[in-house]
Amino acid sequence: MSEQKQSERVPAKILLRDIAAKAYQKAWDAKNRGEKVGWCASNFPQEIATALDVAVVYPENQAAAISAKGGGLRMCEHAEGMGYSNDICAYARISLAYADLKSAEEMEMPQPDFVLCCNNICNCMIKWYENIAHELNIPMILIDIPFKNDYETDDDSVEYIKAQFDQAIKDLEKITGKTFSEERFKEVCEISQRTARAWLKAASFCAYEPSPLNGFDLFNHMAVAVCARGTVEAAEAFEQLAEEYEQAVKEGSSTYKGEQKYRVLFEGIACWPYLRATSTPLKEMGINVTATVYATAFGVIYNNSAEMMRAYSYVPNCVSVERAADMRVNVGRENKIDGAVIHTNRSCKLWSGIMPEIERRIRDELKIPTVTFDGDQADPRVFSEAQYNTRIQALCEVMAGNKEAAK
């Protein structure tokens, strides 16, 4: 940061907000120029589209934004009117509704000319994108990442994933008329790595006591890690974010206002329709979120193409229960948590279906209390504020007792 004073800089959080907006504007501009624009799954290897300079937008981001701004119920109900069960993932319902309505006041994005799907977060993604592709009569590219039972990804899977990368590049060239350059791909991979390292570094400051950040900040910044991780601007903004946290550690300041009495793991996707309702009780009781496996899921690290294939298979929802539990236990241990708040997310079958076992392992290994609450990432009908408050209170009491006993 040499000559420029910290105070003169545009804060990283503003930069990050602008980058997300710019990424969507870029897609609108491409659409207006008559170029093809895609809808892309959050953990699809974005390196491919970025290297081809193909604009894509992210339905998961959009669904989160729509629900955070209060449009979740309206969109979910529209999808239900189309014949979709309310059991289906609310992101998918919102997205299917948007593809039908072509408008949502909370967040607009261009309609797709193709879809890029990757099932390393769930197979539900495949069904959702199949339906969009069919309804809009547009091509679909799928990268299928086999769900793992072993701790490590085997060579057979890597070979299969690699062949799909090659196929996806060919298909995308054909759809968009653009030409793939190996050199540009390498460059994008390097930038993505720089972004991922900076993002992970910024998130790692949660380990400090007190943490220089309110853990909920990560949910907000995550949009850039999803939609712009192949850009230099994103890398620089996350590097600046990390510097700001470093500075805050030196100054003893934090974006978390108030005393940080307890540190917790917040497990699961944020309850977007109730961000305030889920963060306020934590703040009132002096609880800061210092660990989350979700935010760091977008810090995909690799050194070569084989490692890249593997890295995309190690995202939290693609791994065995043992590895999934270790991810939580490790981040909890590194960030010195006193307890865990677990979101039983009605939308996410995969996440919720192994969470009871993971919860037992978190308790056993870290010897900490955990609580669960019922909610949903985007459908506001599932969450109960009273249940949430009671559970957080109960957690707080046990954490307080543990701290007292440790004195």
Added chain:
Amino acid sequence: MSNLQEKLAQLENIADNPGKQLDKLVAQGKKVVGCFPGYTPGEIVQAAGMVPFGIWGAEIELSAAKKYFPPFYSALAQSCLELGLTGKLDKLSAAIIPALTDTLKCLGQNWKVGVPNVPYIHLVHPQNRKIQAGVTYLAKQYRKIAKELSAVSGQEVTEAGLQKAIDNFNKHRAVMREFSETAALYPDLISPKQRNAVIKSGLFMDRNEHAKLTAEIIAECKKQEPKPWPGPKVVITGIIADSPALLGILADNKFAVVADEVAQESRQFRADVPKDADPFVGMARQWADLEGCSMAYDPYKKRGGMIADMAKKHGADGVIYLQTKFCDNEEFDYPIVKKDLDKAGLPSVNIEVDQQMRSYEQARTALQTFAEVISA
């Protein structure tokens, strides 16, 4: 009791009592491998000298499984796990649980943790199944599973042995396809419950023995002239259609099931394993060629059109979509299948089914109304 009814009762008894059948097989000194939904490679199990045994849940109380699954999980997955956790499947030598859906991925992981005495065998069907890399990947998976099964049985799976098992299974499939056509012609002789029982019992038996008994049932039917059926004819589709209560409602309303597009039924035998110099590749090609299944990647959404063609071919008056509760793969398919059926001028009804259902009154009313509508 006629010859036909005796033979039907024999298979119905097996379909209704899989636990007893498991005991019987084990008492005969056979090793038995649990084959969970769906597309579990029974041929490899047979080639390893063991009996593939279908595990498709049960209508039982859920208790132990609730420690692993949240309430919004399909009863099919929960009851499979419950059977394992409560020791009902201890006699299995292994359990093959494909990771075809998010629910099945979690069932596999929870089985591994909760039922360690019945070794879990993991199987991932590639979703990009039509490209060469997908076929190669699945063939390698099958080879890996063959080794795991050989270790359980002590009998090596050779290519020749596997080809023989594939031939056996293909013969069984041909008989089952013929049975489905026969049941459509003789609804006065074979009720919806009996049709299901004949098909379902095959999941619990040696396929050769089952093919022989089914062929005898077909022959008995064919001794008679088909009679015109006064009730509505339907195609059913879904994951499972084996609820006795539901099948009873179909019979009460004179529905004849003239064809099915059900995962537990015709999808198991709709297509043979194609011939290939490498039998493992042949098996992988069967998955690559499969169409119209909600668990297999299909951006063209062919299922609705396939059901419409099936209905036309069999002179069906309508389609019953049996929606397994909390099965999102099926829930995603429904609106598109419905549109395709509407386009084809075929009436359809969506009936939610669940192995935990206590009251079928809503289903009864909906099916009664549907029968009246399509018979009008």
